[in-house]
Amino acid sequence: MFMLRNVSKFLFGDTSKESIIEIPQGQLYLVRPLSPKGYSELIFKDAAATIRRTGQEFQYQLVVQRAYEEGEEELADDEDEQGASDSLDKDEKVFLLDQGLHFRVEAREGGSKILAWNDLSGDAGDLFEFVCDPSVPADKVSTFELAAWQCQYERKYRTSAQRATEQELQEFSFKEEKSIPAASPIASPVKSRAHSVVSAGESAAAMARDVEYSRSKGLIKPVGEGEERTVAPPSAAQPEAKEILAKEKAELHLFDFPSGTFILQDPNVVATVSEVGTWQYWLQISGEDKEWLGQAVVADINPVFNFEYLSFIFNHYGEDGSAYSWLLRFKDQATEERFQEGLMQALWEQLNEMKWTKVKENDREYVLDAFQDLTMEDAETEEQEEAEAESEDEEEEEQDEGQRSEHYDSDEEQEDVITRDDDGNVNSQLAVGYKQDRSFVVRGSKIGVFKHTPDNNLEFSTNISKVETPKGKLFSPKKVMLHAEDRNMILQNGDDPHSLYRMDLEYGKVVDEWKVHDDIPVTTFAPENKFAQMTSAQPFIGVSQNALYRIDPRLAGAKLVDADLKQYASKNDFSAVATTEKGYIAVASNKGDIRMFDRLGINAKTHIPALGEPIIGLDVSADGRWVLATCRTYLLLIDSLQKGGKNEGKLGFERSFAKDSKPQPRRLGLTPAHVAQFQHETKKPISFTPARFNTGVDSQETSIVTATGPFIITWSLKKVIAGRKDPYTIKRYAEDVMADNFRFGSDKNVIVALPNEVNMVAKRTFQKPTRESIAGPPVTPSRRSTRWGSRLGRDDIVNSPY
Secondary structure (H helix, E strand, C coil): CHHHHHHHHHHHCCCCCCEEEEEEEEEEEEECCCCCCCCEEEEEEEEEEEEEECCCCCCEEEEEEECCCCCHHHHHHHHHHCCCCCCHHHHEEEEECCHHHCCEEEECCCCCEEEEEECCCCCCCCEEEEEECCCCCHHHHHHHHHHHHHHHHHHHHCCCHHHCCHHHHHHHCCCCCCCCCCCCCCCCCCCCCCCCCCCHHHHHHHHHHHHCCHHHHCCCCCCCCCCCCCCCCCCCCCCCCCEEEEEEEEEEEEEECCCCEEEEEEEEEEEEEEEEECCEEEEEEEECCCEEEEEECCHHHCCEEECCCCEEEEEEECCCCCEEEEEEECCCHHHHHHHHHHHHHHHHHHHHCCCHHHCCHHHHHHHHHHCCCCCCCCCCCHHHHHHHHHHHHHHHHHHHHHCCCCCCCCCCCCCCCCCCCCCCCCEEEEEECCCCCEEEEEECCEEEEEEECCCCCEEEEEEECCCECCCCCECCEEEEEEECCCCEEEEEECCCCCEEEEEECCCCEEEEEEECCCCCCCCEEEECCCCHHHCCCCCEEEECCCEEEEECCCCCCCCEEEEEEEECCCCCCEEEEEECCCCCEEEEECCCCEEEECCCCCCCCEEECCCCCCCCEEEECCCCCEEEEECCCCEEEEECECCCCCCCCCECCCCCCCCCCCCCEEEECCCHHHHHHHHHHHCCCCCECCCEECCCCCCCCCEEEEEECCEEEEEEHHHHHHCCCCCEEEEEECCCCCEEEECCCCCCEEEEECCCCEEEEEHHHCECCCHHHHHCCCECCCCCCCCCCCCCCCCCCCCCCC
């Protein structure tokens, strides 16, 4: 009984994960043994079977989702953009997990494993069959079956299955059913069956083996000749402990860079989290014979807990800045929960300089949930990697033929390839046009203008060589925003936080200075709604450290609209703001919390607690469903749609969440192993640029883009929401990425500003993160000595309309 309940905790304990368990590879058939329509039909050639939560308690779905072959998803996405928006039905089959399905599992001679269930909408005898790929372990299938039984139990009895006995679950085992007919009419059905309730010990062992599952998928490769295993660095000296927050036994594994896998270092260590000073905390891992490592508890350790695998993965840094990735594996869930509580308490208090005990219970649960949502990497086969590599080589050649990069030298007397200015300035900001199909790149007190060509490249258009106030004072914009149909640009001078400037882009000069308020500064600003810059609307949203307000340039005198001012007595330290298509407002802070408003001048409808790190960037999907926050070492994706209670179906912008209900955060980050590999290459810590959704009028958000160091990274929103194991891809450059964003109206092309280059790159050229793609060779944008488009002479730049 206890063992079974423990398995249930593994499967159902992490409620922040929509996906409970997944079989990542197989084929889906519809079999009609008695029908004249045909014996069997292959529905999905390559698919994944998942058990997922729904928005209703005790209701679960069996979902079979199609996996695309190389190039297929691009074609499907193109069809979607042309109006085939109902593609979900052809991409996945969804079944409510009910006893009427007669869900069962069969193991056949030769080792094949079949999941089967009745087609309730078909003819008598019709059923669906999911034929598992041979690489899927038998333990995985047994655990999947157990999860299905528990879901059906909860639906029927409307109570948790964690206390259900094995005998009670047998009600949902249909072992008396006749044998599952073969999906192919050529083969005859085999009568052997495998029905067994998995014990907790067997399930835990199966889940532990899942950590090594990527071996069978081709990600883990043998160490090459001459390559040495990664060796742990010497442990730092442990400071004197004032208080012990957690002390637990575990196994210790170290990520090996050459082989790409975690290697067992010590089967019996003690992991201790202790307070060593004022808001200072320490993680020490000790073996029987040696001290393995000592590490200050800070955000850069990138902690991730996974209760499915009973593991805690984190990063550790040597004195020379080198990064290592470690894994602790605990004996049971209770042990890991105690350790998690202690570690997260230390990290929270270190970041917030506030005692964990003062945090509300719901907020503590929110923080803990956010740091345990790890999906293990799902590797490709070697053949797929080679095919992708060949494809990417071809793509790169095509891209290099058309894509251009530029620095902002307005003197065209000489053909040149010099890409660095004598003043030492580099590209710093990127503004992508919505209306005029232009991109603007800030470089010191210059702004480069680039045209988006029909073949998805950039063409240098012109250079605004001097950004200066109406009084003639030169300045470097701290922040820029396109405005009024992309004809104007609003600029902020970091030396004057109480004023903003309007540049007329047709003339390339600042024509207005707007005094916002004498006492309330401008920390940041955003359009009044998501697509306001496509219209001639003048007002926009402004934020100070403790106030949210509307700015209307048409007002005489100060431009702040007093009637739309919401000012807080305490210092909230607001840092970022974003708006939806309807004008709902999300505001984030350096404390790490987020507030949601349906309009200005009132209290927030929803307050999302802080995880600890400052939020440096914020974006919102056009419909307000998804809020995307950027912290230095991770992103937060928050679903604002309420799925229960009296406000079911409403957004957090429109109605407050119930006290016992908070939107579940999805913490998007690189896996600790990838973090270690990134930092092994760059010798720099992770530091994300503000992440963005792709966006466009009447188009859905499908992707997220950000960058850290020389790596640009995109997440598939669909894969993230589905809990898929391979949600992000990367591209490496020779220099750091300074700014990035999607081309407006598409998720296929990303505009990238490097220190001295500007490029548009096809998203399909991004690669899955592997040892090879992380290590390089990095992409070096082509530098040509040809004349760029319509570049003008030094005296002609400013007054030339583009």
